[in-house]
Amino acid sequence: MSLRIEWKKIQSQEVSFVYYNGEFTGDLRDRAEMLNTGIRIRNVTRKDSGTYRCEISAKSEEGQRLGEASITLTVLVPPTTPICVVPNSAMTGTVVELSCKEAEGSPPSEYQWYKNGVALLEKTGTGSARTANITYTMNKKSGTLIFNTVSKNDTGEYFCVASNGIGLPQKCSMKRMQVDDLNVSGIIAAVVIVALVMALCGLGVLYAQKKGYFTKESSSQKSNSQSTSEKVHLVACVHFQHAFCYLVCR
CATH class of the missing domain: 1.20.5 (Single alpha-helices involved in coiled-coils or other helix-helix interfaces)
Known part of the structure; x- marks a missing residue:
């Protein structure tokens, strides 16, 4: 029986060869090896995440037989220190946006904002009795904190924490936002x-x-x-x- 084995990687709807014609391709050439049970990848990085598909074709006297199997690989990466953007000053009644982002964590990080060391509540779409007086909207997925009508009570020290369940959460440095009335x-x-x-x-x-x-x-x-x-x-x-x-x- 004559066997032919190929490995392909599927990521973002793009298909590329990993193992073809008896050898590895791309950056896996020096980091991967073929085993009887599959392939071994050393020093994996976040870029190695994706779906890998093994395709096997066999020729015999009875004819050609085909088979394939798919494996999803997710490389877990702890978050890095997020970058926070907090305005130094603002006028009452204006719209103010604070942002927090880090791009290395896998799976993607979620974000929590703190004011004066106290965690801010996440306001739901319809609101509730507990959050009825909240004047901001916090998105834990994107890391944005938006004040639709900022007031002097919103003056304080702000920082953000990024976490994805892998490793330790990371936070940015504390920054002060001063809100004043229009002179x-x-x-x-x-x-x-x-x-x-x-x-x-x-x-x-x-x-x-x-x-x-x-x-x-x-x-x-x-x-x-x-x-x-x-x-x-x-x-x-x-x-x-x-x-x-x-x-x-x-």
Whole structure:
């Protein structure tokens, strides 16, 4: 009986050869070996996760026989330290989003937010009596914490913890978010100051026009222009006959 054995990897609907024509392919060439019961992969990484399919074909006097089997491999990886994005300051009544993410954990990590060391409750879609007064929405899958209308009570120290059941949970460094009311009086004062400056500039221009500063400058330029023209005429008088010079310099 003549046997032919092939291994293929199926990941994200893409099929690639792992073992073909009697040898391993790709990065498994130096990390895998064939056994009587299957294949052995050393130093597995998160990229080795996927579905592996073994295909066997046998030729005999009775004809060709085919068989196959699939095995799903999940490489477990503990989470790394997540990256948290927390705004330093915010205005009351605005929408504020905090994010937390890490990309190495397998299976994917879930996230829990803490404020001042206390775990925040996860608000459901319909809400409940326990979470009726919650003004935020926390998504443990994506790691986002959204305040639809942030208030001064939301001021505090925030951090996030990532966990997937493998290894120890990991948390980001604590960051403070300060929420303040909109300074209406400060904005009004700034607008008044800008208006006064613009008014003073306008009065300055009018005063300069009344004093004739712009007119004097124009007269001086006109006088210089006439003086230059007369010099040109006088030079012409020297080089030409007196009769013609009289008509030009008159």
